[in-house]
């Protein structure tokens with residue numbers, strides 16, 4: 001259905017937009033920037049901060065442009081005297097209750113409120129200072145998320161993120177009037193509630209009220225300690241986003257520069273989580289085939305299908321809280337980060353003659369939930385905490401800046417061996433659908449001896465930003481040993497963002513969907529949209545990062561996990577075979593139910 | 598099944614599972630149990646497929662939806678300006694005297710909780726207090742004592 005067009009003027013310039021467009025978007029079309037705080041492209045409109053006020057001719061009061069649709073003949077001024085003084089007052093009022101200790105704030109230099117107050121040169125205070133910081137609470141109970149109420153402007157972007165995008169609802173607006181705050185169930189610490197540590201709220205908080213727990217200083221200390229061998233691993237999605245915090249446009253691939261920067265920072269071994277992503281495919285693929293065999297051949301009723309991927313720690317905590325009855329459906333594979341840590345302190349340590357006691361394993365992740373994951377008691381199979389510190393993409397960018405490295409001018413460098421080699425299949429783990437695509441590339445070939453039936457190995461139906469994707473793959477002319485799969489149509493689904501994950505699990509639960517294998521990533525877009533990635537985030541930025549991921553894949557000589565020579569070597573030298581005894585001890589785990597609040 | 602769980606289930610089957618039922622369900626619990634316990638809010642969240650924080654957030658907005666345990670009888674004295682000018686302080690003192698608790702507290706026998714409230718809409722007949730759902734206007738200290746003693750008597754029967 002075609003939409004009606006509406007003609008209006010913004011700052012005396014005519015513009016035509018579709019009916020239902022907001023004044024904010026109409027103005028943007030003409031490149032007039034209206035400041036916003038509570039508005040976010042990924043979320044529903046709240047219209048509560050009033051910083052986007054504009055003047056509409058004939059209207060008695062100013063209008064919130066993010067929440068006001070255009071109408072025919074409307075005349076809008078975005079920068080009149082009234083608008084400017086109102087806007088300034090709004091910012092002043094927010095600051096009168098704001099603990100503006102910018103120099104000590106993690107968001108210093110990246111803060112929307114700070115930018116606004118600098119734009120409007122807020123200096124003299126018109127309003128009574130109401131900063132009652134003593135009443136406000138700093139919550140650092142979570143190893144991933146820091147929440148400082150004294151920095152909160154109650155725009156509720158976090159609340160909408162947590163309920164609309166993530167269907168978690170860990171955060172809500174509590175109380176009213178000047179007692180209003182953003183809090184949890186009965187004001188419990190974040191570590192005790194349903195929060196998945198996904199960090200999506202951080203990505204959308206305009207201030208320093210929600211940030212990651214930072215471990216930069218601990219990592220510097222480890223690097224500076226000569227008795228420590230510091231190993232660093234980098235997740236697939238970091239290489240296509242790090243550049244954004246260091247001067248590049250979204251979508252720039254900076255793999256080689258990132259490796260060079262890590263070397264300059266002083267890490268001893270620079271290795272790749274992509275290596276264990278490839279390994280995950282072999283373990284998880286074998287696990288899936290084993291489950292299918294049990295179900296189809298042995299007619300074992302107890303085998304849990306569909307099998308869910310288990311790479312995303314936000315998703316793991318979500319299922320522990322919300323759908324504990326589906327825990328047996330989770331692949332027992334640890335996430336690539338944790339497989340890496342467990343192997344670094346065993347296999348790598350042995351091969352390189354390093355005492356694992358003196359090894360510090362740092363991982364660079366697009367994710368805040370990985371910080372929580374690293375501390376899980378389940379994940380210490382090397383005999384030590386497998387991964388010691390997790391830094392977000394943003395924290396790595398900070399370290400690179402602190403070290404005075406001119407990132408944009410760095411010459412590319414290569415990862416170290418023997419856990420630095422990877423394939424294109426591992427790189428695409430960073431985008432929604434990537435694990436599924438990587439798994440199919442390998443599993444199909446194992447079963448049939450042929451490449452997946454898609455041009456140039458690109459399994460397009462599983463890609464893209466649709467919230468839930470489904471596909472079916474028919475297995476024909478399989479190798480004799482896989483005869484039980486002949487003619488089986490494998491049904492798969494992919495979801496990203498926990499609200500979509502919830503939809504998929506519910507459709508399985510109520511019997512409307514029937515899958516064999518389901519990939520779930522906790523964050524919108526997959527890891528490229530992770531809670532530790534550069535801020536801001538938007539559908540457009542996430543798309544550019546995803547495009548970069550697929551370009552990186554296409555550019556690599558090896559694009560199937562089972563072809564990774566270092567992984568083959570690992571099985572030969574150390575692990576034996578997928579799901580073998582040693583794999584079982586080091587690479588697999590189980591999770592436990594948690595409370596639903 | 599605990600009695601709270603049964604109560605939540607009954608209320609939900611009466612009002613339905615949509616978000617709109619949240620208010621009547623919350624009110625129904627408070628009616629029966631005097632306050633919304635942690636347990637009650639968790640059951641409600643589960644039944645209505647809401648987050649527990651959301652349920653708590655909604656309850657915290659409304660003064661009459663308590664989330665801490667309350668006595669059998671809840672006394673709320675209007676503290677707004679009209680009642681203030683007609684002597685609400687004296688009424689509160691009187692109540693604190695008889696009940697041996699301060700505003701915000703509950704008596705040992707869990708029979709009374711003493712609270713203040715914002716405007717109860719009886720400005721023309723202040724000072725006023727509300728005991729449970731009953732309004733008592735034009736209070737004097739002796740009238741207040743009489744009323745409360747009446748409730749005390751009922752409690753012992």
Ligand code: SF4
Pocket residue numbers: 098099100101102103105106107108109111112113114151207208209
């Ligand atoms: S949140 Fe922003 S404005 Fe507030 S202290 Fe931090 S940097 Fe400054």
Ligand code: SF4
Pocket residue numbers: 151152153154155156157158159182204205206207209210
């Ligand atoms: S924590 Fe951040 S996103 Fe949430 S309401 Fe406060 S300022 Fe807004």
Ligand code: SF4
Pocket residue numbers: 145161162166168169170171194195196197198199200201202
């Ligand atoms: S980290 Fe994720 S789950 Fe936790 S409060 Fe933020 S958005 Fe919600």
Ligand code: FES
Pocket residue numbers: 035036037038039046047048049050051052053064065066067
């Ligand atoms: S951005 Fe429009 S009201 Fe907040």
